Amino acid sequence: MTATKGLEGIVATTSSISSIIDGVLTYRGINIDDLAENATFEEVIYLLWYGKLPNRSELDQLTKDLSDNASVSAEVIEQIKLYPKDVNSMAALRTAVSSLALYDAEANDMTPESNLRKAIKLQAQLPTIIAAFARIRQGQEPIAPKSCASVAENFLYMLTGKQPEAIAIQALDKALVLHADHELNASTFAARVTVATLSDIYSGVTSAIGALKGPLHGGANEAVMAMLEEIGTAANVTSYINDKLANKEKIMGFGHRVYKNGDPRAKHLQKMSHELGKITGNMNWYDMSIQIEEIVTGQKGLKPNVDFYSASVYTSLEIPRDLFTPIFAISRTSGWTAHILEQFDNNRLIRPRAEYTGPSNQAFVPIEQR
Ligand SMILES: CC(=O)SCCNC(=O)CCNC(=O)[C@H](O)C(C)(C)COP(=O)(O)OP(=O)(O)OC[C@H]1O[C@@H](n2cnc3c(N)ncnc32)[C@H](O)[C@@H]1OP(=O)(O)O
Numbered sequence: 001m002t003a004t005k006g007l008e009g010i011v012a013t014t015s016s017i018s019s020i021i022d023g024v025l026t027y028r029g030i031n032i033d034d035l036a037e038n039a040t041f042e043e044v045i046y047l048l049w050y051g052k053l054p055n056r057s058e059l060d061q062l063t064k065d066l067s068d069n070a071s072v073s074a075e076v077i078e079q080i081k082l083y084p085k086d087v088n089s090m091a092a093l094r095t096a097v098s099s100l101a102l103y104d105a106e107a108n109d110m111t112p113e114s115n116l117r118k119a120i121k122l123q124a125q126l127p128t129i130i131a132a133f134a135r136i137r138q139g140q141e142p143i144a145p146k147s148c149a150s151v152a153e154n155f156l157y158m159l160t161g162k163q164p165e166a167i168a169i170q171a172l173d174k175a176l177v178l179h180a181d182h183e184l185n186a187s188t189f190a191a192r193v194t195v196a197t198l199s200d201i202y203s204g205v206t207s208a209i210g211a212l213k214g215p216l217h218g219g220a221n222e223a224v225m226a227m228l229e230e231i232g233t234a235a236n237v238t239s240y241i242n243d244k245l246a247n248k249e250k251i252m253g254f255g256h257r258v259y260k261n262g263d264p265r266a267k268h269l270q271k272m273s274h275e276l277g278k279i280t281g282n283m284n285w286y287d288m289s290i291q292i293e294e295i296v297t298g299q300k301g302l303k304p305n306v307d308f309y310s311a312s313v314y315t316s317l318e319i320p321r322d323l324f325t326p327i328f329a330i331s332r333t334s335g336w337t338a339h340i341l342e343q344f345d346n347n348r349l350i351r352p353r354a355e356y357t358g359p360s361n362q363a364f365v366p367i368e369q370r
Pocket residue numbers: 006215216217218220249250251252253254255256257258300302305306307
């Protein structure tokens with residue numbers, strides 16, 4: 001038995017949800033470029049869950065179901081009020097999502113109908129949790145979700161208490177479309193491993209949030225913004241990046257396990273970053289990002305991934321840096337839950353093997369002789 005480090009190139013399951021073939025990403029066979037230009041996040045959620053684009057009445061019903069289920073139980077909100085104010089936002093989200101199960105009478109109902117209802121609740125309630133957490137830590141009261149608003153509009157509204165501008169809703173909506181699913185990425189794999197034991201959907205999504213948090217995965221978008229802030233201005237980019245590369249440090253937001261010739265989502269986020277920079281009158285983050293890309297791609301051949309330009313996009317939307325990865329989780333909940341439903345539909349325990357590299361034939365030494 002020989003291990004493949006990081007399971008690189010290992011095909012661990014079949015799936016009909018999203019594919020990456022020759023660098024092209026599709027959801028249910030539809031190119032991400034077409035979805036980014038034409039679909040709303042709600043259309044994408046429907047596509048991922050049901051395998052086809054919704055017609056008008058199906059879309060209206062899903063939008064209504066999501067807003068009808070967006071309120072979070074009072075117990076969970078009370079618990080969030082008890083969290084330390086400076087707690088990591090992904091840790092807060094992970095804990096709150098886990099506790100949703102405690103107040104859902106059907107949490108352990110494993111029927112397909114119940115699992116679909118819980119997928120709707122999870123998708124609807126993650127934005128409410130994140131907005132509530134963001135307000136509570138600033139000493140503000142949470143804002144109840146609006147009825148019949150999109151996920152993007154509702155989230156921005158609950159975060160700020162103001163009606164968001166159309167341009168902000170559109171930008172966030174497109175970012176949600178772009179992050180919704182990505183084949184067998186680490187957090188989706190974690191979700192599938194968890195539910196393949198026939199554990200519940202809340203456990204699956206909680207596992208996934210834990211995996212997304214890390215800076216080699218979803219946490220990279222926050223790390224990119226931290227780097228941009230540390231660099232400060234375009235004049236400092238060259239020396240900062242050259243020093244990092246000389247020290248063999250990773251540049252966050254670059255490289256990918258699967259894409260070697262570029263992440264097809266990055267160009268959409270780059271365009272958004274440029275447009276939002278022009279609208280806000282602050283091109284600093286975009287200009288720095290372009291310079292970083294030139295150096296990293298020029299010297300290392302590494303291209304930006306989905307996390308790189310999303311950092312400047314969210315900053316232009318005035319979203320606090322530590323909510324970037326939670327926003328990724330809002331979007332990816334659609335993909336996680338689609339994968340969990342697919343796993344339940346044709347389940348087998350996921351249990352690979354390990355290549356043992358420890359000592360052998362060791363005698364047991366009694367504690368007095370150690
Ligand atoms: C939504 C997402 O999850 S997208 C990914 C988000 N993560 C990041 O942006 C973090 C930065 N990037 C990385 O750490 C990696 O590129 C990953 C984790 C995305 C992919 O990792 P892997 O496929 O395991 O590649 P691995 O980390 O082994 O890197 C291979 C080589 O490229 C180098 N490399 C990879 N990414 C980077 C980077 N961002 N900056 C500098 N060098 C890099 C490594 O140092 C390594 O070099 P070596 O062979 O000389 O040791």
